[in-house]
Each structure stands twice: as structure tokens, then as C-alpha cells.
Amino acid sequence: MERAIVHIDMNTFFVSCERLSNAALNGIPLIIGGGDRGVVASCSYEARKFGVRSAMPIAMALRLCPQAKVIKGDMELYSQFSHTITEIIQQNAPVVEKASIDEFYLDISGMDQFYGCYKWANELAATITKETGLPLTFALSVNKTVSKIGTGEGKQKQNLEIPQHLVRPFLNPLSIQKIPMVGDKTFQLLSRIGIRTIQTLSEMPAEVLQQMIGKNGIELWKKANGIDTNPVEPYSERKSISTEHTFTQDTIDIPKLKRLLLGMVEKLAFQLRSEEWLTSTVVIKIRYANFDTETKQCRVQYTSADHILTKIVTDLFDKLYQRRMRLRLIGIRFSGLVRGTYQIDLFQDTEQMLALYAAMDKMKTRYGFDAVMRCAGASFKPNNKNEILKRKS
Structure with missing residues (x-):
């Protein structure tokens, strides 16, 4: 058979979503991006006629098409439309x-x-x-x-x-x-x-x-030659990647806990980008010394960027950790995964930030995860006994 x-x-998904919200944007050169120092996340066909392309610096795009209208974009809106579709x-x-x-x-x-x-x-x-x-x-x-x-x-x-x-x-x-x-x-x-x-x-x-x-x-x-036997892989929002760290001694050291969380986020975010995933749900888990376990989660705009996910994880931790008892375990899970190549937030980040992520990921891929990392997260040293890194489906 x-x-x-x-x-x-x-078609021009981000642009089309914006035009549904604002009919005045119809028919004009439109660029979705993050300001003069940012990059083009998407652009209309009218702008593409002038040579504007995705991931191009906004400044260059405006030199090619000075009459284009630039808007910041709304990933939450785009995510909602994506879920509906x-x-x-x-x-x-x-x-x-x-x-x-x-x-x-x-x-x-x-x-x-x-x-x-x-x-x-x-x-x-x-x-x-x-x-x-x-x-x-x-x-x-x-x-x-x-x-x-x-x-x-x-x-x-x-x-x-x-x-x-x-x-x-x-x-x-x-x-x-x-x-x-x-x-x-x-x-x-x-x-x-x-x-x-x-x-x-x-x-x-x-x-x-x-x-x-x-x-x-x-x-x-x-x-x-038109040969491709790769199957269509059924999509499931239940896919996730996660990591947990169990302490050898229960701790209440908040700075230490936050440094550890940063390292965990950096490792998971690198895995997301390496495997071309974007996450839409962040879950944080803590287990107290008396074995009480609590979790807290939130929906986020599709992303795989360390600095965005770090802020979300830190905020969740501050809201979750209220009892001021010693902890024996902390964990992070990213779920609601979809395939995606928008590796960082194109609406907020600059061309320099794009280059930094690309350089860091290249070094990690070639020399290992520990080859380069943020100083604040350097205390996170994954090992088989205390750290679990897994994907669920």
C-alpha cells in the first residue's frame, strides 16, 4: 500500500495571528521581532519581497525594508492558536x-x-x-x-x-x-x-x-531520490524531560539550592535544544526531610532558553518552598514538549544572545556538558547515584 x-x-503563522487581532496590519510589510537590537522572528510575504528573512537582525531588515512595521510579538497568543490547531x-x-x-x-x-x-x-x-x-x-x-x-x-x-x-x-x-x-x-x-x-x-x-x-x-x-522511510511519530503532550537531585545531607541552604536549580535548568535546556524540543510547562518538585513531597507548575510560552526557564524555576521555587524545613530532594520537569527550532526567545534576545547560545551548545556537544557553563550553576555535578535525567512519554 x-x-x-x-x-x-x-502560513507566516506569527504574522497571521497578529493580523487576526489587528486588521490594520493586513497588506503591509510586517516584521515580528524584538526591537532594534533583536532579530526577526517572522515576517510577512510583503516584507520577504525585499529580502527580509527570519533570524535576520532587525536593523538589517529595516535597511532592506524601511517602510516595514515592527511589532514585538505575543508568544502566548501564538501558543494558544497552536493548541487549538x-x-x-x-x-x-x-x-x-x-x-x-x-x-x-x-x-x-x-x-x-x-x-x-x-x-x-x-x-x-x-x-x-x-x-x-x-x-x-x-x-x-x-x-x-x-x-x-x-x-x-x-x-x-x-x-x-x-x-x-x-x-x-x-x-x-x-x-x-x-x-x-x-x-x-x-x-x-x-x-x-x-x-x-x-x-x-x-x-x-x-x-x-x-x-x-x-x-x-x-x-x-x-x-x-525521493526516498524517506521515516515514520510519522505520534504527538503527545505527555512527553517530558526531568532531573532530580537527592542530597546526601538534608539542607536548608537557600543560595546553594538556587545554584543547584540553575545548573539543573542549564542541563535540561541544553537537552531540549540538542533534541529540538520546546517546553510549554515547567514543574518544580521538593521533598522535605520528613518525606512530605510538594510540586508546583506553570504554563509558559514555548521555549528552550536557559535564562527564561531559570527565572521561571526560581519564581516557582520561591512560591513553593514556604515551610523552611530542611530538604532532601529537589527536581525539575519540563513537559508539554513540541518539536521546534525556535531555540530562544526571538522577541527578547539580541543577535549576540543567539550567537552565545550557538557557541555554548557547540562546545557542550563537542567536549561534553561540563565544558562550559554558568559559574552560578557550576555546583551541579550530575552523577548516577544522586541525579536522574530522563524523558517520559
């Missing part, structure tokens, strides 16, 4: 993967026996737009890669259906930059030897490609 995979992408899709689709705050994969294989897959997807898209007022684009094909590329090609034009026999004709003339895993460095490397279209890349021997770009070479060759 031929697979039927739908990729749904909410997720609920609509989950009520209708058999298997759903939430790839990010505004992106979904659906496996509807076999549905064509009872109801045309494209017709079903089209009606679902109409339902989402009717109930939320937000525009979207979808593509239906035989795997996740082709569907995602199809969505990109269909934006502002039409929703696409790409059956198996049309996969190669569809992919061949496109730039290799359309393949999701091709970044700027890979594009420059392949361009220097004349490989610029997917067809040329697909005709290249897979072994040669592997020698050029390493272990990802075979996977890239498969994608260029």
Missing part, C-alpha cells in the same frame, strides 16, 4: 506528529480506500481555517520529505498532491536548497562542483557523496 503523508504548514487535527487525523508550533505531519495511509486522501486533507484544511481564521498550505505525498518540500513550493499558490510516479519529475528541477537537511555550507560545497539541482544530486554516486560530506551523505542521496 502506498503511503499517504500530509505536511501542514501554517493541534486539537482540531488530532480530532480528525489517525496519526499526527507536531513538528513545531506551526507545522504538522499526518499519516493517512489507507484512507483512499474509503475517502480520497487529497479530498480529506483539503476538507481538514478548510476546517482549520474556518475555526481559527488562519491560512495554511498542505502537500500530500508518499513520505515526509517530499510532502515538506511540496508545502514550500505550494505556498501562496496551491495545495499540492504528489503521487509516487510524479515524485522524481517534481523534485528534479528544484534547487538542492529545497531539501530540508541542506544548509548553507553543504550548498556551497556542492555548488562548487556544479551540483545545484536535485536531479544532478540524485544522479551522483551515493558513496562519493558520503566521502564528501560524511555520514549524512547517504541520507541526502536518498532524499534527492
